[in-house]
Amino acid sequence: MDFLHRFAVPNPSIAIYASMVAIGLTVVAIFAGLTYFKKWGYLWREWLTTVDHKRIGIMYLISALIMLFRGGVDAIMMRAQLAVPENKLMDAQHYNEVFSTHGVIMLLFMAMPFIFAFMNYLVPLQIGARDVAFPRLNALSFWLFFFGAMLLNISFVVGGSPDAGWTSYFPLAGNELSPSVGTNYYMFAIQISGLGSLMTGINMITTIIKMRAPSMTLMKMPMFTWSTLVANLIIVTVFPVLTVALAMGSMDRLFGTHFFSTTNGGMDMLWANLFWVWGHPEVYILVLPAFGLYSEIISTFAGRNLYGYKSMVASMVIISALSCLVWAHHFFTMGQGPTANSFFSITTMAISVPTGVKMFNWLFTLWKGKIRFTVPMLYSIGFIPLFVIGGMTGVMLAMSAADYQYHNTMFLVAHFHNVIIPGVVFAMLAGLTYYWPKMFGFMLNERIGKWAFWLLSIGFCLAFFPMYITGLDGQARRMYTYSEATGYGALNMVSFVGAGIMAISFAIIVYNVYYSVRYSPRNISADPWDARSLEWSTHTPVPEYNFAITPNVASSQAFWDTKKKGHQLFSGELEKIHMPNNSGIPFIMGAIFFVWGFSFIFSLWIPAIISTIAILACLVLRSFEVDHGRYISVKEIEETEIKLRGVN
DSSP, X not given: OHHHHTTTOSOSOHHHHHHHHHHHHHHHHHHHHHHHTTOHHHXXXXXXXXXXXXXXXXXXXXXXXHHHHHHHHHHHHHHHHHSSTTOOSSOHHHHHHHHHHHHHIIIIIIIHHHHHHHHHHHHHHHHTOSSXXXXXXXXXXXXXXXXXXXXHHGGGTTTOOOOSTTTTOTTTTSTTTOOSTHHHHHHHHHHXXXXXXXXXXXXXXXXXXXXXXXXXXXXXXXXXXXXXXHHHHHHHHHHHHHHHHHHHHHHHHHHOOOSSOSSTTOOHHHHHHHHHHXXXXXXXXXXXXXXXXXXXXXXXXXXXXXXXXXXXXXXXXXXXXXXXXXXXXGGTTTTOOHHHHHHHHHHHHHTHHHHHHHHHXXXXXXXXXXXXXXXXXXXXXXXXXXXXXXXXXXXXXXXHHHHXXXXXXXXXXXXXXXXXXXXXXXXXXXXXXXXXXXXXXXXXXXXXXXHHHHHHHHHHHHHHHHHHHXXXXXXXXXXXXXXXXXXXXXXXXXXXXXXXXXXXXXHHHHXXXXXXXXXXXXXXXXXXXXXXXXXXXXXXXXXXXXXXXXXXXXXXXXXXXXXXXXXXXXXXOOOOEEEOOOOSHHHHHHHHHHHHHHHHHTTOHHHHHHHHHHHHHHHHHHHHOOOOOEEEOHHHHHHHHHHHHHHO
């Protein structure tokens, strides 16, 4: 019975058992559908073993959308709990688990794969490459992310979810105050997916530095590729810090070490420092690629070259450097002293300067442009005022003395969401709509998309602006209830209504996908938006090899040069193209890592040892494997090009 108790069996919650049944039925339905339609072979050949950057990007995208709705359910539950005073919908423990899981899922298992989806799909196309530098490593990166995400998600029904917040501060995350395995899930799920993120960082940097078309210098790269390069430089700088912190935290919980304990020489603030050395640059890992997407979209739909290309690049580099010098602003209320507080206050405020440069560059791009108010453009324009409001409240929080008032209140929650939702979620939805025809061969319905945009924007303002007021009035964050005497009830109800409107907008986005799959025409061109950068110059659907002939690039607006200035983008003779072979090892290793993490979470040492050996065996097998890839012949290329020219 003690053994079963670790797995939360039996569980007092009927909802847990209902979730178990729902998950079980979903798995059975998927297996039954694949078997009935005889798709197992197709699934294995085309998706589970693929190393094609485009398919991996689409798998990241699908995973991110699923996690968006998973994290969104948590958000609705929290707003419902706080909608009225002294609500009994959730108890304190359940609320702790919900807000902890919400933060982890939205930042690490929704936002990160969303940006990786666009990085994977677009970067090789934007630089004239045929794949990423390390295709198998790219596949392994995805499967480590995917199985890490699945590992965290099963915590809800097997053992219990993390309950120490998304920051998992010690000693709250130690065994004494978090005796369940929930925090173990946190440590190992993020560790596994974080390894995948680090591999992606190395892969993307190598791809951009070494695989650009011969004529593409760094200062001819599209802005999204620049943002990807800078974001991945941050990834390889700070993700090793998170890896070390998670390893130390895991050893504290499993093996009784005292890195982060308050006794026996440990230091709980060590965790806080290591976490935020990674955690604050993480925000810019998410936001910078979003800025890159906005740059591509605004330039396209304003009908103008991006204003201030060099200053945009410089501002991103400056932001990336400053992002690693601000982490201790999270400790203004922890007694650092005036010198440290002043330094980190100044560096935090300084980030607003290069960010402001970008804002003015986007506005100057719009100035005198022939603006087309498409769905991607609406998200991009809506982002500007909303993000500026979030940025201004960030400057307020950067004042160390004032932060004593703001820090542990709903004001901070409002600020963070005011930055992340317009700065990241709006960008992802804009990019999703913008690149959907390139990915899938048809466009999403514009009218339905505009309904979703306006509802999301209105719902966002209603959901988070009241939190500024209640926060300034003293409502503490992370509290699962409050008394009627506080007077917070009315504004919290407004927030709940806003969250409900946001949920409706996401439901409309899902309906838009369904509607467009059924009714949108498929006879669209490869360039339905009259776009400017290189990815739109290839066919739709994009062939496996991306470009039959390596493009000759003249500027960051290479495709626009071809259309408007007569630049010859593709010249030369067709040659056979080398491509990598598919491999099942990345998927198998991801599955083994899942077992490895689960075994450590529950201290199942025999399966842990076996899975560790299996991981090493996969590495050894790969090191001795002889696989030189394959060639696509000139004849095959010609046949494909003729076919795709007919489609386009």
